[in-house]
Amino acid sequence: MEKSYIVKQISIFSENRPGRLAAIAGALRDAGINILAFSIAEADGFGVVRALVDRPEDAYRTLTDLGFRVSFTDVIGVKMRDEPGGLSDIASILGDAGINIEYAYAYSGKDAAVLILRVDQVEDAVRQILARGGELLKASLSR
Amino acid sequence: MFWNREMEKIRSDELADLQLKRLKWSLAQAQKVGLYQRKLKDAGVSPDEIRTLDDVEKLPFTYKKELQAGYPFGLFAVPLKEIVRIHTTSGTTGKPTVVGYTRQDLDNWSELIARNMTMIGLSEDDVFQNAVNYGLFTGGLGFHYGAEKIGMTVIPSATGNTRRQIEMIDDFGVTAIHCTPSYALHLAEVAESMGKTLDTLQTGIFGAEPWSESMRVELERRLGVKAYDSYGLSEMYGPGVAFECPERDGLHIWHDCYLVEIIDPKTGERLAPGERGELVITPLVKSALPLVRYRTGDVTRLMDDVCACGRGQKIERITGRSDDMMVIRGINVFPSQIEHVLRALPEVGEQFIVYIDRVKHLDEMTIEVEMSRAGFSGELQDLARMQKKISGELHNTLGLRTAVKLVEPGTLPRFEGKAKRVVDRRGAI
Numbered sequence: 001m002e003k004s005y006i007v008k009q010i011s012i013f014s015e016n017r018p019g020r021l022a023a024i025a026g027a028l029r030d031a032g033i034n035i036l037a038f039s040i041a042e043a044d045g046f047g048v049v050r051a052l053v054d055r056p057e058d059a060y061r062t063l064t065d066l067g068f069r070v071s072f073t074d075v076i077g078v079k080m081r082d083e084p085g086g087l088s089d090i091a092s093i094l095g096d097a098g099i100n101i102e103y104a105y106a107y108s109g110k111d112a113a114v115l116i117l118r119v120d121q122v123e124d125a126v127r128q129i130l131a132r133g134g135e136l137l138k139a140s141l142s143r
Numbered sequence: 144m145f146w147n148r149e150m151e152k153i154r155s156d157e158l159a160d161l162q163l164k165r166l167k168w169s170l171a172q173a174q175k176v177g178l179y180q181r182k183l184k185d186a187g188v189s190p191d192e193i194r195t196l197d198d199v200e201k202l203p204f205t206y207k208k209e210l211q212a213g214y215p216f217g218l219f220a221v222p223l224k225e226i227v228r229i230h231t232t233s234g235t236t237g238k239p240t241v242v243g244y245t246r247q248d249l250d251n252w253s254e255l256i257a258r259n260m261t262m263i264g265l266s267e268d269d270v271f272q273n274a275v276n277y278g279l280f281t282g283g284l285g286f287h288y289g290a291e292k293i294g295m296t297v298i299p300s301a302t303g304n305t306r307r308q309i310e311m312i313d314d315f316g317v318t319a320i321h322c323t324p325s326y327a328l329h330l331a332e333v334a335e336s337m338g339k340t341l342d343t344l345q346t347g348i349f350g351a352e353p354w355s356e357s358m359r360v361e362l363e364r365r366l367g368v369k370a371y372d373s374y375g376l377s378e379m380y381g382p383g384v385a386f387e388c389p390e391r392d393g394l395h396i397w398h399d400c401y402l403v404e405i406i407d408p409k410t411g412e413r414l415a416p417g418e419r420g421e422l423v424i425t426p427l428v429k430s431a432l433p434l435v436r437y438r439t440g441d442v443t444r445l446m447d448d449v450c451a452c453g454r455g456q457k458i459e460r461i462t463g464r465s466d467d468m469m470v471i472r473g474i475n476v477f478p479s480q481i482e483h484v485l486r487a488l489p490e491v492g493e494q495f496i497v498y499i500d501r502v503k504h505l506d507e508m509t510i511e512v513e514m515s516r517a518g519f520s521g522e523l524q525d526l527a528r529m530q531k532k533i534s535g536e537l538h539n540t541l542g543l544r545t546a547v548k549l550v551e552p553g554t555l556p557r558f559e560g561k562a563k564r565v566v567d568r569r570g571a572i
Contacts, residue, residue, distance in 0.1 A: 011522070013519050015554070045548050045549070046548075046549045046550075067552045069551070070521075071520055073522070
């Protein structure tokens, strides 16, 4: 049951130089894959592009075939009230439960804001959020 | 000034007698080692057939990779209890080359360093800062004990903390310094930025990496020293094998301890006098690690000029290598060593390139790595960990710090012929 809320994020290794994001985004465009949310994490000379897409398996194959290093990462998407306190609610649930957030990024969509979370105990996080009345993206919704 | 006038000015006929006697002793020593028993047998030559110095040409060469194959102690001619010190130097791949010394070896080595330092006018009146690595590298302890032998005041400052090094030169009134030429230039620069003129410093001994005459001019101007070139290799004890006298026109190699040949590195043929080729040395007094016609890989020539100082025949300053060995921060590095380390790491993909640059007079090694499929977990911190692991493994093997750059697959050049994975972008110094 928790599993159905675990979303597959694709993580793509990228050098930190001009044109790399364009190359990744262009490849997804050509394959007709839609990006729902994404972020870039940057380190010394390289970075990881993280994206939620509508067809993760296809995105993985497309990018891998082009030579990119890609891997899947389990994340969850939590719907937030798009008003003051929305983030605080969710962060408190996880904080109270002793679940650590490794990284997060968010998007504000048509009907709600969504917080994408990479946490250290993903199934536990799903249980806690549902138990406290939170709403999660379904893994299948991303397609 | 002479440390051992009798030996340093020995007449050539007396020298030849002494060399032959010592060569025979040295071969007898080598016969205690399995490798040489086999090599001489394979070459169909017995030590008794070596009756003149020219007969040495009948003997087979010894190569660095053979020393490595004997890792760790397979080439020692004496039991371990007689070995009182071990140093190591880089091998061509994986394991280092181990060199051992008996107490007599250490005495011989100090004697040679004492000759060299006395030759350039250093004495017990001098304060000597030895700013080279003091560990397994032979440069540190080698010079240290030679300098103590002649009674100099020795400061074992080793490497690093350049500002402190400069303060010591000032505060202790240092008159002579030993370091790599590139570090000397770095010292000069830092001293200038600190507004220090290093007035006490008079003598600079520079070695462990090749350096040019224009570098000499620059070092002398900026450090206010007379600069001398020092040559050696761990397999021949370490530094001290050959050294410049005050004439500074070639290096006196100590013929009573080292039998010198210059060969064509391709054919192995001995070259005519004065021709430039690979230096091959048969050490004549080494007990723990005797060597037979050892291929140094260093390119030089024997000089005809009679030296005004009265010592024996000189070799020209080393002009290059007959193999692909590089000297990085004074440390000998073979491209094959780097490849060996990287190939053993599953995170490292098919392609990598190592760049050697000189930044502010110091050598920097940067490696660009295409990561393997297995190498990417998707997590940023795993990538950082991988960078650290790669540079850590290289540091373990080479003793050098490396900057690791992770690059995307397919971005490094592919090679059709022989891959050139190590690119040295430094100019000559």
